[in-house]
Amino acid sequence: MRARALCLVLLAAFFPTSAPTDSIGLGASIAGNQTLVSPGGVFQLGFFSPDGGAGRRYLGIWYYGIREARPTVVWVANRQSPLVGSPGVLRLSADGRLVVLDSQNGTAVWSSAAPTRNVTAGSAARLRDDGNFVLSSDRSGSEQSVAWQSYDYPTDTLLPGMKLGVDLRAGITRNITSWSSPADPSPGAYTFRLVLGGLPQFFLLRGAAKIYTSGPWNGEVLTGVPYLQSSDFTFRVVSGPDETYYSYSVGASSLLSRLVVDGAAGQVQRFVWVNGGWSSFWYYPTDPCDNYAQCGAFGYCDTAQQTTQCSCLPGFRPRSPQQWNLRDASGGCVRSTSLSCGNGSSSSDDGFWVVNRMKLPEATNATVHAGMTLEQCRQECLGNCSCRAYAAANVSGGVSRGCVIWAVDLLDMRQYATVVEDVYIRLARSEIDALNAAAAAANGGGRHSKRVVTAVVATVAGVLLLLAVGCFVWRKRRKRQGETDSSSAPAGGEDVLPFRARKHPALEEDWKCAKKDVDLPLFDLEVILAATDSFALHNKIGEGGFGPVYMGKLEDGQEVAVKRLSRRSMQGAVEFKNEVKLIAKLQHRNLVRLLGCCIDEDERMLLYEYMHNQSLDTFIFGQLNLAETRGIQREKFPQTMNLTYPLLLCAVQMKGSGGC
Numbered sequence: 001m002r003a004r005a006l007c008l009v010l011l012a013a014f015f016p017t018s019a020p021t022d023s024i025g026l027g028a029s030i031a032g033n034q035t036l037v038s039p040g041g042v043f044q045l046g047f048f049s050p051d052g053g054a055g056r057r058y059l060g061i062w063y064y065g066i067r068e069a070r071p072t073v074v075w076v077a078n079r080q081s082p083l084v085g086s087p088g089v090l091r092l093s094a095d096g097r098l099v100v101l102d103s104q105n106g107t108a109v110w111s112s113a114a115p116t117r118n119v120t121a122g123s124a125a126r127l128r129d130d131g132n133f134v135l136s137s138d139r140s141g142s143e144q145s146v147a148w149q150s151y152d153y154p155t156d157t158l159l160p161g162m163k164l165g166v167d168l169r170a171g172i173t174r175n176i177t178s179w180s181s182p183a184d185p186s187p188g189a190y191t192f193r194l195v196l197g198g199l200p201q202f203f204l205l206r207g208a209a210k211i212y213t214s215g216p217w218n219g220e221v222l223t224g225v226p227y228l229q230s231s232d233f234t235f236r237v238v239s240g241p242d243e244t245y246y247s248y249s250v251g252a253s254s255l256l257s258r259l260v261v262d263g264a265a266g267q268v269q270r271f272v273w274v275n276g277g278w279s280s281f282w283y284y285p286t287d288p289c290d291n292y293a294q295c296g297a298f299g300y301c302d303t304a305q306q307t308t309q310c311s312c313l314p315g316f317r318p319r320s321p322q323q324w325n326l327r328d329a330s331g332g333c334v335r336s337t338s339l340s341c342g343n344g345s346s347s348s349d350d351g352f353w354v355v356n357r358m359k360l361p362e363a364t365n366a367t368v369h370a371g372m373t374l375e376q377c378r379q380e381c382l383g384n385c386s387c388r389a390y391a392a393a394n395v396s397g398g399v400s401r402g403c404v405i406w407a408v409d410l411l412d413m414r415q416y417a418t419v420v421e422d423v424y425i426r427l428a429r430s431e432i433d434a435l436n437a438a439a440a441a442a443n444g445g446g447r448h449s450k451r452v453v454t455a456v457v458a459t460v461a462g463v464l465l466l467l468a469v470g471c472f473v474w475r476k477r478r479k480r481q482g483e484t485d486s487s488s489a490p491a492g493g494e495d496v497l498p499f500r501a502r503k504h505p506a507l508e509e510d511w512k513c514a515k516k517d518v519d520l521p522l523f524d525l526e527v528i529l530a531a532t533d534s535f536a537l538h539n540k541i542g543e544g545g546f547g548p549v550y551m552g553k554l555e556d557g558q559e560v561a562v563k564r565l566s567r568r569s570m571q572g573a574v575e576f577k578n579e580v581k582l583i584a585k586l587q588h589r590n591l592v593r594l595l596g597c598c599i600d601e602d603e604r605m606l607l608y609e610y611m612h613n614q615s616l617d618t619f620i621f622g623q624l625n626l627a628e629t630r631g632i633q634r635e636k637f638p639q640t641m642n643l644t645y646p647l648l649l650c651a652v653q654m655k656g657s658g659g660c
């Protein structure tokens with residue numbers, strides 16, 4: 001063995017390879033400075049020294065197509081067992097294992113796992129243009145012939161197409177772990193991995209400590225990264241009985257992209273190669289609210305709240321007010337009123353309060369009921385004293401299926417400016433009543449009531465309301481042609497519901513503006529009733545705090561989504577105006593194909609074009625790049641929304657416009 005290795009090294013020294021090759025066959029080797037290069041010249045495989053000198057050597061894969069002072073290594077075979085002082089040899093042994101040998105003493109320092117298929121004479125290990133080093137059991141090189149591949153054993157980098165997760169059938173767990181240091185690829189402190197539990201969820205760990213989590217996967221988004229999709233970067237989470245994983249792809253295959261666990265920064269980072277350098281596209285954790293369980297149990301985090309980013313969930317108060325006031329929220333919150341747990345009469349039973357736009361609480365210990373409706377889930381939760389909250393388990397396609405129940409402390413929640421998901425918090429009846437009363441007072445009372453939070457959604461909601469109100473006024477005007485304006489002017493001045501605020505010149509200007517931009521037909525209630533079978537239950541496709549949404553079909557066959565606004569969705573005039581101004585900036589995005597509205601007595605309804613299998617998030621944020629989205633979140637929307645403010649846009653069907 002030793003002689004053979006030596007011989008190979010000598011051969012390599014005397015006959016340096018001319019044309020690069022992309023594979024080695026059974027029994028063949030590469031040694032020393034020899035490398036494999038993928039067919040398109042994207043990646044290169046060979047031995048390298050991370051410290052630059054010839055000290056410790058590793059077998060690795062790096063980008064070949066880009067020229068850098070130091071290669072960007074994406075995979076390391078022998079990360080825990082370097083070759084010391086002598087060149088290495090990589091051999092594909094007769095039994096189909098890849099082996100790294102020390103060329104001087106012939107010792108194997110690393111060997112790949114046994115191939116999952118029997119090797120044949122045609123077997124070869126080939127470096128592909130996607131950075132995967134693949135051992136095929138035959139000459140075909142097909143997916144079915146894969147007997148071993150480097151993609152199954154990630155180091156610290158996830159390339160497009162690689163999986164991060166668990167394959168129960170193959171018994172493989174794929175995680176990525178940081179290098180110890182830039183000069184040492186041995187496993188460092190940080191690992192990014194899937195944790196299987198109630199809902200799939202990805203964690204950045206430092207040792208065993210949770211640093212950051214993506215939030216549970218709800219069939220549509222990772223609820224802690226609602227802004228992740230962009231047009232040139234798509235990811236998916238596949239969750240099935242056999243395997244659960246995250247993987248991503250980039251729009252243009254020529255775009256180089258990698259996701260790395262950076263041990264120095266303690267972050268998961270995605271880089272793209274632009275203008276001759278690696279640019280950090282995003283990284284997590286990004287802000288203090290991304291830190292795991294930043295606000296403790298039953299607390300939630302919101303970066304829009306300037307002074308303290310932590311709040312207690314409705315019906316909860318800080319466990320230690322003193323500590324909380326010193327901005328240490330890690331102690332979390334406790335219930336203001338304990339649950340009755342079915343002890344009292346039915347009138348004193350517990351109820352639920354919905355909180356919107358939430359990163360779901362950590363769900364690794366939650367229980368998923370795949371077959372249950374939200375209503376059944378509610379009953380289930382009420383019937384079990386340890387139940388704290390529930391939410392839809394799978395909201396893909398704008399329809400919710402199944403539910404998830406938490407019988408543990410609610411940890412790591414955060415509120416976003418965009419639609420993520422509603423969580424139903426179990427509270428004592430008296431708390432629910434108090435919250436309802438407070439909400440009613442806030443809606444009626446106007447400006448003095450609100451603790452404001454940033455809200456893109458509220459902004460969009462504001463415009464929708466504006467349109468509804470605009471319609472309302474418009475129709476009232478038509479109705480009352482000839483009547484004097486003063487007769488319809490309400491008492492109550494500035495702080496009443498927005499449609500009464502017509503006396504404010506500034507607001508009126510905004511209305512005109514909106515009306516000019518949007519041609520908004522009025523529909524009669526009868527038309528809507530006919531389209532939705534009189535709001536038949538089977539046509540209901542969703543519900544948020546703002547009221548229910550129904551699917552329907554107009555006489556001409558046009559499919560519509562009809563949103564009935566509940567009276568609670570009214571806002572103070574001043575905030576309303578602010579939102580209108582802000583939405584004007586967003587208008588070119590043309591997110592919504594609003595067909596019209598309907599006003600009848602107290603009813604206010606909005607009609608949208610119905611989009612099949614489309615989600616709001618995808619369309620609001622799918623078209624924006626991340627930087628823009630974040631910009632919006634942070635800068636353009638200073639303030640607007642109360643926590644209890646109904647989530648108007650939930651379940652609205654959105655129209656994706658091609659370009660922005």
Ligand SMILES: *[C@@H]1O[C@H](CO)[C@@H](O)[C@H](O)[C@H]1NC(C)=O
Pocket residue numbers: 012013016032033
């Ligand atoms: C390998 O590369 C190094 C640095 O480029 C060089 O010093 C050395 O002579 C090369 N060895 C062989 C065997 O080609």
Ligand SMILES: *[C@@H]1O[C@H](CO)[C@@H](O)[C@H](O)[C@H]1NC(C)=O
Pocket residue numbers: 082083084085086102105106107109
């Ligand atoms: C052979 O070299 C490797 C590293 O290159 C070293 O770990 C191992 O101890 C050496 N074995 C012997 C027998 O010298």
Ligand SMILES: *[C@@H]1O[C@H](CO)[C@@H](O)[C@H](O)[C@H]1NC(C)=O
Pocket residue numbers: 116117118
């Ligand atoms: C490999 O071949 C042996 C007999 O030649 C057979 O028993 C075994 O099932 C084969 N393994 C695989 C993975 O095909």
Ligand SMILES: *[C@@H]1O[C@H](CO)[C@@H](O)[C@H](O)[C@H]1NC(C)=O
Pocket residue numbers: 172173174175176191193205
């Ligand atoms: C990452 O995966 C490897 C290989 O399966 C495993 O040995 C290691 O324990 C995992 N690390 C963590 C933190 O889960």
Ligand SMILES: *[C@@H]1O[C@H](CO)[C@@H](O)[C@H](O)[C@H]1NC(C)=O
Pocket residue numbers: 338339340341343
């Ligand atoms: C409910 O009643 C049982 C027995 O009557 C009691 O042990 C339990 O503490 C009560 N639970 C609450 C939350 O009051």
Ligand SMILES: *[C@@H]1O[C@H](CO)[C@@H](O)[C@H](O)[C@H]1NC(C)=O
Pocket residue numbers: 362364365408409411
């Ligand atoms: C989940 O349950 C496990 C096992 O009971 C426990 O060790 C862990 O602390 C729990 N995690 C959370 C976040 O509650």
Ligand SMILES: *[C@@H]1O[C@H](CO)[C@@H](O)[C@H](O)[C@H]1NC(C)=O
Pocket residue numbers: 367384385386387407
């Ligand atoms: C209540 O929920 C917990 C946690 O999900 C579960 O272990 C327990 O069996 C449930 N109890 C009943 C009576 O269903």
Ligand SMILES: *[C@@H]1O[C@H](CO)[C@@H](O)[C@H](O)[C@H]1NC(C)=O
Pocket residue numbers: 219239240394395396397401
């Ligand atoms: C979620 O719902 C979609 C649509 O029906 C389905 O395809 C998917 O398998 C579901 N996901 C899970 C994890 O049940």
